[in-house]
Amino acid sequence: MNQSVNLNYIAFLSVVAAIGGFLFGYDTAVISGTIIQVSTQFSLDTVSQGWYVGCALVGSIIGVLCGGYLGDRLGRRKALFIAAILFAVSALYCAFAPNFQQLIYARVIGGIGIGVVSIISPMYISELSVPQYRGRLVSLYQLAVTIGFLGAYLVNYVLLNFSLEGGANLQEGWLRWIFHEEVWRGMLGISGIPAIFFFIVLFFIPESPRWLVLRGELSQAETVLTRVYRSKSVAELEVAKIKDVRSSAGQQQNWKLLKEPGVRKAVWIGAAIAILGQFMGVNAVLYYGPTIFESSGLSGGDSLFYQVIVGLVNVLTTILAVFVIDKVGRKRLVYLGVSAMIFFLLLISIYFIWGKEIGLPSAFMLVCFLAYVFSCAISISAVIWVLLSEMYPNNIRGVAMSVAGLSLWVGTYLVGQLTPWLLVNLTPGGTFLLFAVMCVPYMLIVWKLVPETTGKSLEEIERHWIH
Structure with a gap:
């Protein structure tokens, strides 16, 4: 194959x-x-x-x-x-x-x-x-x-x-x-x-072959999959597999299928990891990086320069994630990356709370900041859209991803609104400590409730939730 x-x-x-x-x-x-x-x-x-x-x-x-x-x-x-x-x-x-x-x-x-x-x-x-x-x-x-x-x-x-x-x-x-x-x-x-x-x-x-099968346009789906697999027989076999799972799920569409216990569980899990991921400091770092740098004593530099550094680390780390995600596995990447995020978030918190007393230089915070961005980019940022795009049944993938996407964007909006308040009222040290604490439920949900999807077909993943 x-x-x-x-x-x-x-x-x-x-x-x-x-x-x-x-x-x-x-x-x-x-x-x-x-x-x-x-x-x-x-x-x-x-x-x-x-x-x-x-x-x-x-x-x-x-x-x-x-x-x-x-x-x-x-x-x-x-x-x-x-x-x-x-x-x-x-x-x-x-x-x-x-x-x-x-x-x-x-x-x-x-x-x-x-x-x-x-x-x-x-x-x-x-x-x-x-x-x-x-x-x-x-x-x-x-x-x-x-x-x-x-x-x-x-x-x-x-x-x-x-x-x-x-x-x-x-x-x-x-x-x-x-x-x-x-x-x-x-x-x-x-x-x-x-x-x-x-x-x-x-x-x-072309159009997605799985959507074409869902609409009953089997010949067009076979045409697309023939180009994907370079084999008409393999394409016909794939269409048959997609049809088989669709039949086992019944002909229910969209919101009706959400009543199925396993499917409903998948949607709730996806929504939970989508919104929790925003409260681990990801967007707070990207949106309010210059403000945080200024609080650390690095205000003498150009804020746009520090933004470019963060953006560059983000891109290079994501390139690395592209090459390792199918080899290491989704869940293992989350375990390693989120553990590192907790570690560096605690170091950043320690810097803001006791850094001056123990003589930590501003460069210490900058290194921890970039290490946090690296840990985040190679784990939750790379994994979240992969998981959300593959963990839902074909019949409701669009609606289910809308629910998870809504959770993600609501979380993004709340973090964008709350971060300035948190930086003032909890201080930067308390804010980063809170972000570290929020990593724990995310890790537990992935560990206990999310199946490993690496190397599995979308139909195999769908059977996991339906049966």
Whole structure:
């Protein structure tokens, strides 16, 4: 079976779907470089600043609620087309928004696109992959997200420098307006280029074969799987397996199948690890890194420089995770990575509580900070979308991932809102201690309730929950 797999073709399809992850990462991270400029231009108070940052998260929640339905109703490929259009419209709208209210609308549209791709892209990759490569291929999505983060940091840095040094040489017109006078428009709007590219390349990928089987379009599913396996007989066998599991699950669709005890358990477990993962400090580190660095005594450096370092470590570690996730296994990666996260979170907490008394240098905190990012990127960040994309039955995969995605984005929103309060009221030391404590229930749930899915087909995983 391994020799018959057309890995180049599967990798191409996975990379195309993962472009949605890049847009997700860019659209999420680019906001950090525009807050001061937008706040100054539109005279925003602290509440309006929070709404400017958080409105895209509200859009993301809307997107995950719609994404699963769109994926199940229209197909994974058409849902990705919709997301690409949303990203392109949002980018153009942000670049030319005439006022703050219109800018908010534009960001919400982009947030809906984020929510849709966060569900559909990993689902599509998972459904087209073969068991022995599925982990690393779905991890390409998370890698694309981290590249999007890093890309946003670099674009913010480059465009800001250009606006200060060379932008004044641009002739009067919209280019000077976007890339010099109000450069935040360029930062937000430039994502329209990869969004349009994403829309174009989607024409070159097929629909998910498992969705086609679900809709009764067996001949089209066989055609896709024949290209995947380079064998019509193997493709027919795979279609038969998918049909067999579908029959054993009954013809129930969506919410009705959620009443099944095993399926309901899978959905609750997925939602639990999705929301708990956000309270282990992941997004607090990515969103509020500069503030935390300033608290540690590293304020003399450029905050954008430290953001780039964090983004670079995130990308390089995710690349490593892509190569080891199918060899080490999902659960073992979680055990190793989360254990290391607890260790470094405790060290960071100790630094903030007793660092000055015992003479710890600021570089100690920076090293622990980057080690935490490494531990997180190689474990929960790489594993979460792989697990969510493969642990649900085919009949309800879209709806179930919407439930888990909703939990994840609600957690992200809460962490984004609560972190500033925690840093002030619990102090940075207490905040990182809380993050360390929150790692424990996550580890217990994965240990006791999540099955090891490495090397298993989606149909084998489905049988685990149904029977």
